[in-house]
Every structure is written in C-alpha cells, then in structure tokens.
Amino acid sequence: MPSIAATRRRFLGGLVTVGVAGLSLPALPRLAAGQDLPLTPACDDGDEVTIAQTEGPYFTPDSPERAMLREEGMAGTPIMLSGFVLTRSCRPIPRALVELWHANDAGEYDNAGYRLRGHQFTDADGRYRFETIVPGLYPGRTRHFHVKFQAPGEPVLTTQLYFPDEPGNERDRIFDAALLLETDLRPPMTGRYDAVLDVA
Ligand SMILES: [Fe+2]
Structure with a gap:
C-alpha cells in the first residue's frame, strides 16, 4: 500500500504530463530559481483588482519573515512562487506585505508551528518570491495557496x-x-501571480 505522500507525488506527476502534452502552458518567459522577474509587470492600467477569498481555518499570525519555506528533506515538488504587487494603475508597490501559508505534500497544515508559513515584503520594484513546495490536496478542496497582500498603511487583502x-x-x-x-x-x-490591490 503506497503512502499518501507517494500517491500525491504520483498524482502530481500525472498532472505535469497532462499539462505538457496538452500544450496548455502559458507563453511566459522562463523564470528559473534565483533568476529575477522581468522588470516590467505584465499588466495594463485598469486591470481588475485581485479578489478576496476566505482565509479558511488554518491561518496562524506572526509567521516568520522569510522567502524560503522549503526545508531539507521535505516531501513535495519544489516551486518558486513569485510576482508583483501592483496598484490599480499598475504601479509596483514596494514594501508590500506578502504572507503565504499552505498544506504540505500530504495535504496537512502545520497548526502547531510555522512549517510552510512565512511572510516577506516586496522589493523596491514591487516583487516578491517564495521558494516552497506545491501544496498537497486535502478533502473538499482543490490545490491552493493561501496568501495575504497588504500595501503599507492599507487594508489586508486575503485570498487564495x-x-x-x-x-x-x-x-x-x-x-x-x-x-x-x-x-x-x-x-x-x-x-x-501579480496581485493588483485597490489602491491608487
Ligand atoms: Fe487551505
């Protein structure tokens, strides 16, 4: 009987194959780990503001400030999650808070500590970047990250x-x-993911 983690990995492997075979990948410049994002965010003036979604039951405040959430020996597919935080008019927002938390490869949250939880602030160009793993599945939900975005002095936007x-x-x-x-x-x-916040 394979472990749940092994099953998840096999499932994700299948997902990768389907995505490549179907040629459904967006035509984006390749962003290898450690490589900077292109300087120009892919957005237009008047872009839709990022919508809010429920925080869910597993948010823990006071996460560590860090970009690396992946740990030595941690199961799961490594992923670099990155993007810009932008105003409605597509201006990058420096020093915006970006908070990330998600399930591990087996679909479990660390509700006792801060594993796969962290926050950071966008750089001078409004960019953020986390190194983590692809979240596992848990009953009742599709695969997702939980995030919060906050421009300095503005309300927090919680979404997924x-x-x-x-x-x-x-x-x-x-x-x-x-x-x-x-x-x-x-x-x-x-x-x-480029977040567009409801700020001028
Ligand atoms: Fe969740």
Whole structure:
C-alpha cells in the first residue's frame, strides 16, 4: 500500500504530463530559481483588482519573515512562487506585505508551528518570491495557496491562488479562475501571480 505522500507525488506527476502534452502552458518567459522577474509587470492600467477569498481555518499570525519555506528533506515538488504587487494603475508597490501559508505534500497544515508559513515584503520594484513546495490536496478542496497582500498603511487583502489544469478546480466551490497562477511545469517549477490591490 503506497503512502499518501507517494500517491500525491504520483498524482502530481500525472498532472505535469497532462499539462505538457496538452500544450496548455502559458507563453511566459522562463523564470528559473534565483533568476529575477522581468522588470516590467505584465499588466495594463485598469486591470481588475485581485479578489478576496476566505482565509479558511488554518491561518496562524506572526509567521516568520522569510522567502524560503522549503526545508531539507521535505516531501513535495519544489516551486518558486513569485510576482508583483501592483496598484490599480499598475504601479509596483514596494514594501508590500506578502504572507503565504499552505498544506504540505500530504495535504496537512502545520497548526502547531510555522512549517510552510512565512511572510516577506516586496522589493523596491514591487516583487516578491517564495521558494516552497506545491501544496498537497486535502478533502473538499482543490490545490491552493493561501496568501495575504497588504500595501503599507492599507487594508489586508486575503485570498487564495490556484493551479491551472487541476482536476479539482471544477468541483471546488471557492475556486475562481481569476486567481490562477501562471505556471511553468518544467523543473524547477515556477508559479507567478501579480496581485493588483485597490489602491491608487
Ligand atoms: Fe487551505
């Protein structure tokens, strides 16, 4: 009997194959780990503001400030999650808070400590970047990250980010296609989401 973690890994392996075979990947510049994002965010003046979604039951305040959430020996597919935090008019927001928390490869949250939890602030160009793993699945939800974005002195936006071509998306009652990551499945896998906050 394979472990749940092994099953998840096999499932994700299948997902990768389907995504590549279907040529459904967005045509994005490749962003290898450690490589900077392109200087210009891919957005237009008047872009839709990022929608809010429920925080869910597993948020823990006071997470450590860090970009590296992946730990030595941790099961799961490595992924670099990155993007810009932008104003409504597409201006990058420096020093914006970006908080990330998510399930491990087996679909479990660390509710006792801070594993796979962290926050950081965007750089002078409004960019953020986390090194983590692809979240595992747990009953009742499709694959997702939980995130909070906050421009300095502005309200917190809480939402979730999703994976393209994920079979569970259609069945998930919270899922919204506006919150899909742009992913590149070639290792090291990357996911990009540019958040647009309701600030001038
Ligand atoms: Fe969740």
